[in-house]
Amino acid sequence: MKNYLLLLALLGCFACKKGLQDYRHAKPVSEVKVSTxxxxxQQNGLYDTLLLLINRVHLADLLKNEKVTFFVPQDISIQTAMRNLNFARARLGDAGNWTLDSVPDIVWDSLLRRYILAGIVDADSLRYADGSDLVSLYKHGMNGKVAGTNASGQVGGxxxxxxxxxxxxxxxxxxxxxxxxxxxxxxxxxxxxxxxxSRHVFGFTSFVGKAYPRSLEPIQGPYLGYPVEIPGIVNAADYDEGPKEVAFHYNNPNGNHNYRPDAPGTENCSQGDNQVSAGGNYNIGWTSDGDWVRYTVNIKAAGKYKVELRIAGNGGGIIYLEIDGVKVSDEIPxxxxxxxQSWQGAFGTADLPAGVHQMKVRIKKANLNxxxxxxxxx
Structure with a gap:
């Protein structure tokens, strides 16, 4: 009896293993008697948006008559791409109300063609370990690879x-x-x-950039998302967001980057605190003659201001301030x-205009933090 039960158990194990094997390699194949x-x-409105765009860029005849492979994006993928586009526009201060008609046809055409390949490319032709390099219409490079999903507790099952x-x-x-x-x-x-x-986003990662090129430009503006108020504290590490020669000019990019990844070196400050922002915990350093950093500031009232620079270093230097390219302070020794990390104040004065402006801290002579x-x- 024990031997009989053992035999049944072994047969059950083999049956389970074979079932997993069959399931893993099951490939649902269907055939329809109409054109792509x-x-x-005929899919009851599931592809209305996609078909609208196909007709707009004159791809209907190709999908009716030419021998092609179509990786079909669903309507929800296009809707997600449009939401991302309008979010990017709103984030950069433009109206976030674009519709399909707002996007140039050349964008829809170039991206739709990435999903279409000449000839027949079925799953069996994509079983190489690194997949197969494919060329879409307009000769854009793609890749296709068959992979197994996970099921029944088995990776790739x-x-x-x-x-x-x-x-x-x-x-x-x-x-x-x-x-x-x-x-x-x-x-x-x-x-x-x-x-x-359905979770695929139409255009892969290219749609927003092609439809709204401004989104590809480096972000520029106040690092905290709003101008720093004057009178008050401007933390040196909170210089503006932006590329070199826009937000900063720095000759030595090889300092620490404890707070920001850009060229101006940032390190933990021994007198750091959270006044104004987390940037108050850091200082900038590794300065050279001619360096500058820019800040977007909101000056509440025009007039003369006392300026205190919190400085540390072995050799000293000279700093002065500019507002919108105009020198507004004396040169502070x-x-x-x-x-x-031995901090002291260096003092001067500045004549500041009211309103939101770009302020540069110019390091004329440097050996300082x-x-x-x-x-x-x-």
Missing amino acids: YDFLQ GTEVIQFADRNESRFIKDWSVALTQNVDITSKNGIMHILE IQGTGGW LHRIIFTKL
């Missing part, structure tokens, strides 16, 4: 999907943008379709303090 375009049109990737003009996989299929190998009268998952600038109305 007509199939999408589920149904197979295609990883369809935009190579972003790079040979390195880390740079690729990948979409997964929901259904594969739906053959039509003139081609084959692979339906992409800096004495050595006896250590890079700067923690903050304190403005007091006289």
Whole structure:
């Protein structure tokens, strides 16, 4: 009896293993008797937005008559891309109310063609370890690779999907943008379709940048998201967001970067605190003659201000201030303090205009660290 039960258990194990094997390699294949375009049109409104764009850029005839492979993005993917576009516009101060009609046809055309390949590319042709490099219409580089999903507690034990990737003009996989299929190998009268998952965002990572090029420009403006108020404290490490020669000019990019990754070196300040912002815990250093950093400030009242520079360093230097490119302070001499974290005040005055302005702290002569600038109305 024991031997009989053991035999049944072993047979059960083999049966389970075979079931997993069959399930892992199961590949739902379907065939429709109409063209790719007509199939999408018959799906009860699921692809209305996609079809609208296909018609707009004159791809309907191709999807009706040419032998092509179509990795089909769903309408929700296009809607997500539009939400991302309007979010980017609103974040940069433009109206976040664009519709499909607001996006130039050339953008829709160039991106839709990334999903269409000449000829038939089925899942069986994409079983290489690194996938297969593919060329879409307009010769944009893509990649396709069959992969197994996870199921029944087994990695790769589920149904197979295609990883369809935009190579972003790079040979390195880390740079690729990948979409997964929901259904594969739906053959039509003139081609084959692979339906992409609904969580895919249309255009991979290219849609917002192509539709709204301003979103690709480096972010510029106050680091905290708002101008720093004067009178008050301007923490040196909170210089403006932006590229070199816009937010800063720094000759030595090799300092520490404890607070910011940019060229101006930032390090923990021995007299640091959270006044105004977290930037109050840091100072800038590794300064050279001719360096400058820019701050967007909101000056509450025009007039003369006392300026206190919180300085540390062995050699001293000279600092002065500019507002919108105009020198507004005297040249403030800096004495050595006896250590890079031995902080003292260096004092001067500045004539400041009211309103929001860009202020540059110019380091004419440098051998110093700067923690903050304190403005007091006289």
